[in-house]
Amino acid sequence: MMPKGFVEKITDMDVDFAKWYTDVVTKAELVDYSSVRGSMIIRPYGYKIWEHIKDQLDRKIKETGHENVYMPLFIPESLLQVEKDHIEGFAPEVAWVTHGGEEKLQERLCVRPTSEVLFAEHYRNIIHSYRDLPKLYNQWANVVRWEKTTRPFLRTLEFLWQEGHTCHETEQEAIEETEKMLNVYATICEELLAIPVIRGRKTEKEKFAGATFTYTIESLMHDGKALQAATSHFLGDRFAEAFSITFLNREGREQHVQQTSWGFTTRIIGAMIMVHGDNRGLVLPPNVAPTQVMIVPIAQHKEGVLDHAYGLKERVKTVARVDIDASDKQPGWKFNESEMKGIPIRLEVGPKDMEQDQVILVRRDTGEKVLVAISEVEQKITELLVEIQKNMYKKAYTRLREKTSIVQTFEEFQSALQNENRIIKAMWCGNRECEDYIKEETGATSRCIPFEEEDISSTCVCCKKNAKHMVYWAKAY
Amino acid sequence: MMPKGFVEKITDMDVDFAKWYTDVVTKAELVDYSSVRGSMIIRPYGYKIWEHIKDQLDRKIKETGHENVYMPLFIPESLLQVEKDHIEGFAPEVAWVTHGGEEKLQERLCVRPTSEVLFAEHYRNIIHSYRDLPKLYNQWANVVRWEKTTRPFLRTLEFLWQEGHTCHETEQEAIEETEKMLNVYATICEELLAIPVIRGRKTEKEKFAGATFTYTIESLMHDGKALQAATSHFLGDRFAEAFSITFLNREGREQHVQQTSWGFTTRIIGAMIMVHGDNRGLVLPPNVAPTQVMIVPIAQHKEGVLDHAYGLKERVKTVARVDIDASDKQPGWKFNESEMKGIPIRLEVGPKDMEQDQVILVRRDTGEKVLVAISEVEQKITELLVEIQKNMYKKAYTRLREKTSIVQTFEEFQSALQNENRIIKAMWCGNRECEDYIKEETGATSRCIPFEEEDISSTCVCCKKNAKHMVYWAKAY
Numbered sequence: 001m002m003p004k005g006f007v008e009k010i011t012d013m014d015v016d017f018a019k020w021y022t023d024v025v026t027k028a029e030l031v032d033y034s035s036v037r038g039s040m041i042i043r044p045y046g047y048k049i050w051e052h053i054k055d056q057l058d059r060k061i062k063e064t065g066h067e068n069v070y071m072p073l074f075i076p077e078s079l080l081q082v083e084k085d086h087i088e089g090f091a092p093e094v095a096w097v098t099h100g101g102e103e104k105l106q107e108r109l110c111v112r113p114t115s116e117v118l119f120a121e122h123y124r125n126i127i128h129s130y131r132d133l134p135k136l137y138n139q140w141a142n143v144v145r146w147e148k149t150t151r152p153f154l155r156t157l158e159f160l161w162q163e164g165h166t167c168h169e170t171e172q173e174a175i176e177e178t179e180k181m182l183n184v185y186a187t188i189c190e191e192l193l194a195i196p197v198i199r200g201r202k203t204e205k206e207k208f209a210g211a212t213f214t215y216t217i218e219s220l221m222h223d224g225k226a227l228q229a230a231t232s233h234f235l236g237d238r239f240a241e242a243f244s245i246t247f248l249n250r251e252g253r254e255q256h257v258q259q260t261s262w263g264f265t266t267r268i269i270g271a272m273i274m275v276h277g278d279n280r281g282l283v284l285p286p287n288v289a290p291t292q293v294m295i296v297p298i299a300q301h302k303e304g305v306l307d308h309a310y311g312l313k314e315r316v317k318t319v320a321r322v323d324i325d326a327s328d329k330q331p332g333w334k335f336n337e338s339e340m341k342g343i344p345i346r347l348e349v350g351p352k353d354m355e356q357d358q359v360i361l362v363r364r365d366t367g368e369k370v371l372v373a374i375s376e377v378e379q380k381i382t383e384l385l386v387e388i389q390k391n392m393y394k395k396a397y398t399r400l401r402e403k404t405s406i407v408q409t410f411e412e413f414q415s416a417l418q419n420e421n422r423i424i425k426a427m428w429c430g431n432r433e434c435e436d437y438i439k440e441e442t443g444a445t446s447r448c449i450p451f452e453e454e455d456i457s458s459t460c461v462c463c464k465k466n467a468k469h470m471v472y473w474a475k476a477y
Numbered sequence: 478m479m480p481k482g483f484v485e486k487i488t489d490m491d492v493d494f495a496k497w498y499t500d501v502v503t504k505a506e507l508v509d510y511s512s513v514r515g516s517m518i519i520r521p522y523g524y525k526i527w528e529h530i531k532d533q534l535d536r537k538i539k540e541t542g543h544e545n546v547y548m549p550l551f552i553p554e555s556l557l558q559v560e561k562d563h564i565e566g567f568a569p570e571v572a573w574v575t576h577g578g579e580e581k582l583q584e585r586l587c588v589r590p591t592s593e594v595l596f597a598e599h600y601r602n603i604i605h606s607y608r609d610l611p612k613l614y615n616q617w618a619n620v621v622r623w624e625k626t627t628r629p630f631l632r633t634l635e636f637l638w639q640e641g642h643t644c645h646e647t648e649q650e651a652i653e654e655t656e657k658m659l660n661v662y663a664t665i666c667e668e669l670l671a672i673p674v675i676r677g678r679k680t681e682k683e684k685f686a687g688a689t690f691t692y693t694i695e696s697l698m699h700d701g702k703a704l705q706a707a708t709s710h711f712l713g714d715r716f717a718e719a720f721s722i723t724f725l726n727r728e729g730r731e732q733h734v735q736q737t738s739w740g741f742t743t744r745i746i747g748a749m750i751m752v753h754g755d756n757r758g759l760v761l762p763p764n765v766a767p768t769q770v771m772i773v774p775i776a777q778h779k780e781g782v783l784d785h786a787y788g789l790k791e792r793v794k795t796v797a798r799v800d801i802d803a804s805d806k807q808p809g810w811k812f813n814e815s816e817m818k819g820i821p822i823r824l825e826v827g828p829k830d831m832e833q834d835q836v837i838l839v840r841r842d843t844g845e846k847v848l849v850a851i852s853e854v855e856q857k858i859t860e861l862l863v864e865i866q867k868n869m870y871k872k873a874y875t876r877l878r879e880k881t882s883i884v885q886t887f888e889e890f891q892s893a894l895q896n897e898n899r900i901i902k903a904m905w906c907g908n909r910e911c912e913d914y915i916k917e918e919t920g921a922t923s924r925c926i927p928f929e930e931e932d933i934s935s936t937c938v939c940c941k942k943n944a945k946h947m948v949y950w951a952k953a954y
Binding site for chain 1: 509511512513516517518519520521524525527528544545546547548549550551552553556568569570571572573574575576577578579580585586588595598599602603614618619621623634635637
């Protein structure tokens with residue numbers, strides 16, 4: 001039997017990235033598998049990260065005037081069918097409840113894959129006049145999508161998310177809301193999770209089933225694949241028409257509301273792992289790390305060491321989320337564990353350090369060791385946490401730039417992707433045929449039309465007809 | 478069409494309590510119905526109350542050393558069947574998923590009615606040695622029970638809750654945990670929600686399916702019916718045996734863990750409504766009220782009134798959760814709305830009050846009006862909120878005492894319940910037959926064997942054989 005606390009080596013990320021990922025999520029104790037196919041157990045360490053993201057995002061959602069509600073888990077089949085594009089998009093991936101207790105149901109219920117139709121039905125009931133607008137609702141919930149192949153956080157049968165659903169008087173106001181919430185998501189990614197994102201619009205092919213258009217933030221993983229970090233949809237009046245959500249406007253006429261919806265999921269934890277992780281395991285940005293500093297006493301059996309370490313913990317507690325590993329494992333094992341769990345700073349202290357009134361701080365992001373005088377420990381840790389957060393963002397941003405290619409021809413497109421996964425900037429005519437062709441030939445999908453387009457060329461990278469847009473392309477999770 | 482903000486009269490609670498309840502939950506905008514049978518939409522005002530309860534309870538759960546996790550929504554049929562009593566208890570009331578997308582599943586999945594079996598499976602994976610114990614896990618989740626007749630909050634197809642699941646080395650430690658969490662629930666009821674509770678143990682008939690025993694806290698509604706506010710179960714090693722959850726104990730021998738589980742649900746909101754509400758609507762205890770003070774400006778079109786009211790809001794904000802109703806409705810309507818929503822204090826201020834440097838505070842619980850000098854407004858509100866919270870608890874406690882009857886014979890039992898619902902204290906022999914007979918004849922079920930039993934008589938109220946326990950009996954929700 002392995003000694004307790006022994007951390008087995010994980011797969012090298014350059015050898016097998018998918019295997020590395022699975023090793024990290026299980027060995028860092030973020031998730032466990034269960035006998036429920038495609039579902040995951042989110043363990044305490046993983047759930048603390050989600051709680052932290054949730055708290056921050058919930059605060060921002062409330063600050064921007066939204067209120068939380070809770071809608072039913074089940075959707076009657078007939079309700080899901082009201083908006084045609086929506087049911088077409090979601091029907092293949094919903095779970096159906098057909099029996100309640102011993103009784104067969106007269107109408108099947110689907111387990112919500114998303115809740116547009118439930119919100120629409122409720123909005124029809126409660127909106128009558130422009131005085132009732134805007135309605136800015138959000139819910140934190142679990143949703144189910146019947147996926148064939150699954151991976152913890154990235155693609156699971158069930159996942160946790162928030163879904164915002166809003167109603168507005170005018171198209172302009174709704175579009176502003178769509179943008180505002182995309183920016184909230186981008187801020188969470190960039191400032192909390194140190195993940196740089198590209199903001200843009202999805203093509204018609206890639207947009208949400210039932211939306212007029214979809215805004216997205218796209219991120220780049222360590223292996224050069226892209227990942228859609230979050231989306232925000234302008235629904236126009238499509239659901240409003242299908243569900244008759246009308247209001248008496250300021251001119252006294254009946255009018256349909258304009259709607260948005262937007263969602264942020266546990267998937268982002270997968271992104272964070274794949275952006276920052278390394279061959280020693282997780283690397284957590286300080287702003288989201290459940291434990292920011294792990295104290296490891298050296299030669300803790302010697303007199304005074306443990307007391308001294310606990311004393312330090314009390315001091316560090318005033319500036320950081322700190323924990324101490326006072327178990328009977330060897331220091332080397334404790335180092336490995338703390339690294340596997342991605343804790344930003346390790347604080348080592350032993351008899352020699354005590355004599356010299358110092359501690360050793362070890363950065364998880366760079367491995368750098370710093371000797372710090374005891375008197376400066378709070379200040380140095382405060383500075384280091386800021387520095388690590390910045391450095392992690394910068395590193396990820398540099399990689400994003402380095403892994404981006406600008407191409408003008410289809411040959412350039414193909415050769416850019418020949419040896420490694422990259423993000424490609426290239427012009428596009430706007431036709432679905434070219435989008436499909438590119439995917440077929442290269443495996444890359446259109447990630448987004450960025451809000452800030454560059455003029456790379458005047459012709460489509462695929463058909464050479466007139467270009468309409470610059471598009472980011474990549475293989476994606 | 479009704480003028481906006483007009484509050485229709487609600488049903489008199491003494492005429493039709495059930496109808497009164499439905500009126501309150503919808504007119505106070507706590508819930509709305511949807512086309513999903515038996516499920517409710519929790520609206521912003523209702524959800525804020527739940528968030529408040531959740532925040533307080535979550536803090537206490539963490540303070541007592543528990544960690545949050547998240548388990549899958551679905552349970553494979555075979556997994557639910559492992560513990561025999563458990564499946565027997567829950568099978569009649571679970572929803573079954575039989576199809577995923579277009580495909581028929583090889584094994585049905587039930588939508589979790591509770592998650593003992595999922596936790597058990599996980600615990601088997603992660604517990605190996607006494608060093609891994611105790612495991613103190615909790616999850617916040619939605620669960621589904623296929624109920625025939627439903628009522629918002631009280632009994633719904635789907636509800637929100639937290640469920641704690643713990644593993645321990647010894648029986649004693651697990652029993653202490655069971656008690657500890659029951660006390661946490663009792664504190665939430667008494668201190669946050671001003672609901673007095675009776676602590677006790679369920680009879681064998683009423684205990685949780687799969688438990689060794691179940692502790693409960695029971696509360697009394699305005700109509701004299703009881704409501705089980707929360708339960709905490711000692712599971713012993715029954716799930717541990719069924720799922721082979723073993724650990725190497727301190728003596729180096731394999732041993733089964735001892736388990737507990739405990740849950741607190743959105744049902745408590747229904748209890749709070751039925752304990753404190755009156756014929757004007759909700760009455761919210763200040764500690765849980767989303768808005769504690771509602772400012773209503775009088776003659777707000779007159780110069781300076783609104784500015785003055787907003788100024789007051791800034792001051793009150795430092796001591797209470799305060800809102801202002803500056804809409805164009807008449808003050809009388811605003812009063813009605815604020816009362817319907819149960820806001821603990823209404824602050825009225827108009828031109829005359831401004832001249833006299835005073836405001837009027839109106840208590841929701843007693844209707845009492847107090848003139849207060851502007852200079853004392855923060856202090857007076859602080860005091861009043863404490864006073865209201867205390868008074869509401871006291872009132873509920875007095876009712877609980879007044880509606881309790883002590884009976885020695887079956888005739889007394891029956892006559893106590895003849896004209897109104899009451900809680901009955903009576904002795905019991907411990908036999909299921911008497912319990913069933915009492916229910917059949919009187920409609921009252923055993924609520925609990927209180928931790929502090931009184932010696933009312935030496936014989937069972939039903940069969941007149943030797944009494945074993947004092948039991949609280951009542952009709953119940």
